[in-house]
Amino acid sequence: MTLLEFASGPGLQWALWIFVFGITWRVVGAVFLLARKDLSKPRHRNTVRAGLGAVLSRSTPAHAFEKKIRFQHFTGYAWHFALFISVLFFAPHILFFKSVLGFSWPHLPNTIIMVTAIIATAVLIALLVRRATHPVQRFISNADDYISIFVVLVPLVTGILAFAHFGARYETLLAIHLLSVEAMMIWFPFGKLMHTIMTMPARFQAGTAFGRRGVKA
Amino acid sequence: MNTEAMSLQDFRDMLQQMSSDVAGRDLTDEDRVRRAKKAFAQKLNGHRAVDMDTCLQCGMCAEACPFYEATQDERYAPVYKFRPLRRFYRREMSPMRWFYRPFTRDITVADLKEWQHLVYDACTGCGRCDMICPMGIKISAAIRVMRHGLAGAGFVPSEMRIIRDEQRDKNTLFGVGPEQLKALVQKLGTQGINVPLDREQADVMLLTTAIEILLFPDAFAANAKILNKAGADWTIRSDAFEAANVGIITGDDPTMDLAVKRIVDKANACGVKTLLTPESGHAYQMLRWEGANEMGEPLSFDVLSMPEFIAAEIKAGRLNLTPQSNGASVTYHDPCRLARKGGVMQQPRDVLAAMGLDVRETPANRRENYCCGGGCGEFVLKSAAELRQKAFEIKKNEIDETGADAVVTGCANCRVNLMIGAENSGWDTPVTSLVETVAANLAD
Numbered sequence: 087m088t089l090l091e092f093a094s095g096p097g098l099q100w101a102l103w104i105f106v107f108g109i110t111w112r113v114v115g116a117v118f119l120l121a122r123k124d125l126s127k128p129r130h131r132n133t134v135r136a137g138l139g140a141v142l143s144r145s146t147p148a149h150a151f152e153k154k155i156r157f158q159h160f161t162g163y164a165w166h167f168a169l170f171i172s173v174l175f176f177a178p179h180i181l182f183f184k185s186v187l188g189f190s191w192p193h194l195p196n197t198i199i200m201v202t203a204i205i206a207t208a209v210l211i212a213l214l215v216r217r218a219t220h221p222v223q224r225f226i227s228n229a230d231d232y233i234s235i236f237v238v239l240v241p242l243v244t245g246i247l248a249f250a251h252f253g254a255r256y257e258t259l260l261a262i263h264l265l266s267v268e269a270m271m272i273w274f275p276f277g278k279l280m281h282t283i284m285t286m287p288a289r290f291q292a293g294t295a296f297g298r299r300g301v302k303a
Numbered sequence: 304m305n306t307e308a309m310s311l312q313d314f315r316d317m318l319q320q321m322s323s324d325v326a327g328r329d330l331t332d333e334d335r336v337r338r339a340k341k342a343f344a345q346k347l348n349g350h351r352a353v354d355m356d357t358c359l360q361c362g363m364c365a366e367a368c369p370f371y372e373a374t375q376d377e378r379y380a381p382v383y384k385f386r387p388l389r390r391f392y393r394r395e396m397s398p399m400r401w402f403y404r405p406f407t408r409d410i411t412v413a414d415l416k417e418w419q420h421l422v423y424d425a426c427t428g429c430g431r432c433d434m435i436c437p438m439g440i441k442i443s444a445a446i447r448v449m450r451h452g453l454a455g456a457g458f459v460p461s462e463m464r465i466i467r468d469e470q471r472d473k474n475t476l477f478g479v480g481p482e483q484l485k486a487l488v489q490k491l492g493t494q495g496i497n498v499p500l501d502r503e504q505a506d507v508m509l510l511t512t513a514i515e516i517l518l519f520p521d522a523f524a525a526n527a528k529i530l531n532k533a534g535a536d537w538t539i540r541s542d543a544f545e546a547a548n549v550g551i552i553t554g555d556d557p558t559m560d561l562a563v564k565r566i567v568d569k570a571n572a573c574g575v576k577t578l579l580t581p582e583s584g585h586a587y588q589m590l591r592w593e594g595a596n597e598m599g600e601p602l603s604f605d606v607l608s609m610p611e612f613i614a615a616e617i618k619a620g621r622l623n624l625t626p627q628s629n630g631a632s633v634t635y636h637d638p639c640r641l642a643r644k645g646g647v648m649q650q651p652r653d654v655l656a657a658m659g660l661d662v663r664e665t666p667a668n669r670r671e672n673y674c675c676g677g678g679c680g681e682f683v684l685k686s687a688a689e690l691r692q693k694a695f696e697i698k699k700n701e702i703d704e705t706g707a708d709a710v711v712t713g714c715a716n717c718r719v720n721l722m723i724g725a726e727n728s729g730w731d732t733p734v735t736s737l738v739e740t741v742a743a744n745l746a747d
Contacts, residue, residue: 120349292440
């Protein structure tokens, strides 16, 4: 079995299992720690609306805070958009998703994907540098913070190298790229990449809790 | 009105005399850690679990915290203030605990000692961090769980422990009990202000606080005047008048339950339809939003803060205020627990506007408002004096930017802290109370 055969065969299968089972385990586990029903008389009854409002509103900082978190705000947008475009609209990726999901969607030209991948990589490196140098971020950071950046950065870099056929044989680069994605999928449920799943529920629960009291979250 | 109040200096002297070195409970280190963990486990529900699992450690919360802003000390980043709780969650309660445990250090008594400063001195639970978190994490709720853990472990700071024990064991605060209330009521009677004390049945039950009786009796008198003017069928009970709850401040559940139950039971016995909280942010949070949960059933009456009551009475035409014609300007300081944590933001502004005052907003206001610096009972802690003053300076600068003639607030705790901060820094902007301003402008 070649490295590429392993990476695209059993390696991928195991990574997928750990990815899906781990996420499910963690979400179900948190849900089982159910919160007690709030018995206070709500100021507004439609807390679902407030919850959904918070899901959206937390994507933009409140006016009083905007100036202080501008860097994180804009790098956050740049990073997520560039990453999603690179992952979801690259033709070979769509072929892979079709093999798993059974359906596909239009792709973007490779040149655009390369630009977004380079932007995503650059932004992630900037965020890594900030984490290592900003007094607060450096102080509060733990291994998870760095591992989570690393396991996302490597697939980006190897993906760019594979696309550019740079540094090694294409098959080898592709195999390394696949393995790095699998490493990311395996780490996903254990670390803070889980925020991908947890952000919306967390924002929603904040929105409903504040909405109940008549405060826009 | 002219009711004799304790001077601010006497009150400060009294706080100074409170020992900051009272021996705590005689617990072994193991017991302390075990009791902290027990409290953590009791308070970690699904909401907090989602919060623990969602934090990105981005550190943005530091940018909202007045204590970090004032010191630039990274230990004061709100995310760090609940670090032991997160470690406990990861080791003992997370669905991934089997994975995290070998990599996550257990809590030690040294941690608890260190976090006593971070959680009591360097956090007033103002919740400004809750508003900036891009994940929507209720950071202040997590820090409050830390207070519960520290209270369980016997790490409540001495000054807070003294007043907690006083409330729990004697049902008094700062030595103020039924006799002091009765004396004030009697004095007001001689000034023609009727206070219907200890009625068996009433539609409205007013609460007050020891600080109001000691320092701000004019605010108490103002409440009485407003209720009388509005024609309310009201009472205040000498056996259940204290709205302040040292349990919520310290994180001590038994005291919190006792103080809430005392009021709710009496309100039920009196057939009360509306319970009125005085100028106290945390009393409103406790009774309006947490009272039912503490009692385990919905309350049979409404809980209103004085600004809500006054605004509603004006709207209903039962209370008329005289518009001022001197062009005086004020700014309103939102008490955190009344505004951000209570939803009472528009009503006080409506009331001020009804008096024709030029209401100017601080750059950060309403849900983004800065804390006075000494909320959640922090103003009693000697160890927090320097930090508190620094946080106050931020608020002071915000108020100065408005150019207003005076600052009005709706919380006696905020008022004391603003006055002490002002005295320390030689700041001469008057700090006044909303209800006193209203009482001075009641129209016939």
